Amino acid sequence: MEKHGKHPDLTKYTGPSRPGEVTSTGRDGAGALHPRSLVRAARITAVGAAPEVAELPAPDEPGEGQVIVRMRAAALNFADLLSAEGSYQDSQPPPYTPGIEGAGEVLAAGPGSGFAEGDRVVVCTPGTLAEAGVFPAAALTPLPEGIGWPEAAGLQVAYGTSHIALGHRAALAAGETLVVLGAGGGVGLTAVELGAALGARVIAVANGEAKQAAAKAAGAAEVLDGADPKALKAALRGLGGVDVVYDPVGGAPGLAAFGALNRGGRFLVIGFAAGEPPQLPLNHALVKNLAIHGVFWGGYLSLDPALLRRSTGELLGLVAGGKLRPHVGHRLPLDRIAEGFALLRDRRAVGKVVIEL
Numbered sequence: 001m002e003k004h005g006k007h008p009d010l011t012k013y014t015g016p017s018r019p020g021e022v023t024s025t026g027r028d029g030a031g032a033l034h035p036r037s038l039v040r041a042a043r044i045t046a047v048g049a050a051p052e053v054a055e056l057p058a059p060d061e062p063g064e065g066q067v068i069v070r071m072r073a074a075a076l077n078f079a080d081l082l083s084a085e086g087s088y089q090d091s092q093p094p095p096y097t098p099g100i101e102g103a104g105e106v107l108a109a110g111p112g113s114g115f116a117e118g119d120r121v122v123v124c125t126p127g128t129l130a131e132a133g134v135f136p137a138a139a140l141t142p143l144p145e146g147i148g149w150p151e152a153a154g155l156q157v158a159y160g161t162s163h164i165a166l167g168h169r170a171a172l173a174a175g176e177t178l179v180v181l182g183a184g185g186g187v188g189l190t191a192v193e194l195g196a197a198l199g200a201r202v203i204a205v206a207n208g209e210a211k212q213a214a215a216k217a218a219g220a221a222e223v224l225d226g227a228d229p230k231a232l233k234a235a236l237r238g239l240g241g242v243d244v245v246y247d248p249v250g251g252a253p254g255l256a257a258f259g260a261l262n263r264g265g266r267f268l269v270i271g272f273a274a275g276e277p278p279q280l281p282l283n284h285a286l287v288k289n290l291a292i293h294g295v296f297w298g299g300y301l302s303l304d305p306a307l308l309r310r311s312t313g314e315l316l317g318l319v320a321g322g323k324l325r326p327h328v329g330h331r332l333p334l335d336r337i338a339e340g341f342a343l344l345r346d347r348r349a350v351g352k353v354v355i356e357l
Contacts, residue, residue, distance in 0.1 A: 041130035042337045042355070045095045047086040050338045051129075059134040062110030067137050069121060074102030074128040075154030076353040077186070078248075078271060079298070081344045090298065092126065099129030099355075100298075103143060103152035113137035120145070122312070124156045129337065131357050138305075141312050144320040151326040154186065154352035155319065156312055157297055159326070161270060162191040163311045165246065165295040166198060170266040174199025176243040179236060179260070181226065181253050182273055183218075184211020186352040189327050191246045192218040197323065203239060205232065205253065210350050214327060229256040236260035246270060247278070254278030261290055269294045273347065327351035 038055045045052060062068050080098045082088035106119040114137055115121065125139035143152050166172045178195040182188040183204035195202045196219025204215035205226040212223045222239060226232050229252040236242055241262040247254040251274030258267055258280050267280070267290060285292060300308045318324040329351030332340050336355075343349040 039131040040334055040357075041097045042099065042334065043095055044084045044092075044098055047094060048084070049094070051084065051098060051341055053334055053337060056130075058132055062108050062113065062134050064110055065112050065137050066110040066134050067106055067113050067115050067121075067140055068108040068132060068134050069104045069123055069140070070107050070132050071102050071104040071123070071128060071130060071357045072149035073104075073153035073354050073356050074099040075157070075186075076340050076344060076355065077101070077157050078273065078344055079157075081341055084341065097127045097130050097133075100124065100126055101153065101156045102128035102357075103149050104357075107132065109137075115140060122152050122156060122316070124312075129334070129355060129357075131334075141309070141316070144316055147316070147319055150328045150331055150354040150356065151319065152316075153354050154328065155315060155326055158187040158352060159190045159194070159315050159324070160308065160311050161187055161295060161297040162194045162246070163315055164297065164300065164307065165268045165270065165293070166191065166194055166244070168307065168311075169293040169295055170244045170268055172198050172200050172244055175201070177201045177203065177240065177262075178244045178246060179203040179205060179242040179257050180215075180220075180246045181205045181249040181257060182247075183215040183220065183223075184208065184350055185248065185273070185347070186327075186329075186349060187248050187270065188246075189214060189218050189351055192220050193324060193327075195246075196220070197318075200244075203236065203242065205257070214329070214350050218327065226253050226256075229253055232256045233259045241265075244268065248273055250274045250277050252278070255280065258284070258290075261288065263288045264290070266291045266293060328354050330354065331356055 037058050039058045042051045043054045083091045101124045103122045106115050109115040120143040121140040122143050178200040180188050180191045183192050184206035192202050192204050192215050202220045203222040204220035205224050206212045206215050233256040237260050241260050243265050245257040245267045248270035250272035255278040330353045340353045343353050
């Protein structure tokens with residue numbers, strides 16, 4: 001497995017045994033390095049195949065600017081599902097270890113990494129769904145005490161997307177009206193919570209009682225069902241229209257919300273969980289002076305990495321201060337990784353799906 005932002009190499013490492021296992025050296029595997037040890041990892045073995053669990057040789061000693069992390073939890077994102085299906089813009093060729101974010105503690109730090117053994121960190125780079133990995137130090141951010149592993153594991157991509165989309169791209173202001181599509185899912189709930197924290201009036205669109213209740217608890221002032229796009233458009237207009245649309249769904253719901261935008265409104269393209277982009281009428285954007293912003297969080301890794309680092313640091317501070325409360329809807333062990341993928345595929349997930357390692 002490649003290093004430096006690809007998948008951590010699990011073929012050479014004299015790394016950690018399984019948590020709690022005592023090896024012949026007599027040291028607990030949670031924090032020590034042991035020869036010939038194995039780590040368990042999720043694996044995508046073929047395009048379209050369900051994830052499997054495999055035992056792999058643990059990764060090698062860290063090199064310059066690298067860090068070995070004992071992963072404690074990793075979050076699933078829709079990008080993981082699309083990549084496994086071969087339809088993501090950055091799909092990896094199988095076999096590979098999925099996961100693009102997680103949290104854990106440093107086992108060993110290479111020269112120039114800036115980290116030390118025992119440091120708590122969040123990780124954002126491919127290959128996090130393994131018990132241990134070697135990662136570039138640039139992919140790590142210090143994790144404050146008091147934030148649990150599952151909550152930290154799913155913070156960066158979902159909250160980071162909403163933080164940049166609402167605060168940086170849309171410049172959402174207090175008193176404006178924000179509509180969030182897919183508001184009961186992992187990324188949608190973060191937009192509801194952050195929008196409310198910014199002082200906006202948040203209208204959450206979610207299907208099913210559980211998702212609607214979660215959106216309400218996250219700070220939504222109004223909750224609507226999105227099953228009927230025509231009815232959704234009429235309901236949004238009846239509530240006075242909207243200033244910002246946050247759309248991770250696409251398709252007909254996205255088009256309906258676009259039609260309810262007030263003049264000078266902003267439309268945030270987050271994703272296409274419905275399977276296709278909304279067919280937006282650009283003549284309406286012209287006449288109503290609407291702005292359409294695409295927001296791909298991963299693109300900022302090269303476009304503006306400094307913005308990502310600031311965003312992650314601010315979000316961790318908000319969580320540590322109790323101003324944000326990440327919603328982990330599903331905690332699963334690694335052996336149930338296929339079930340986690342199915343929750344995303346079937347759109348049954350409420351909040352984040354986290355795999356505990």
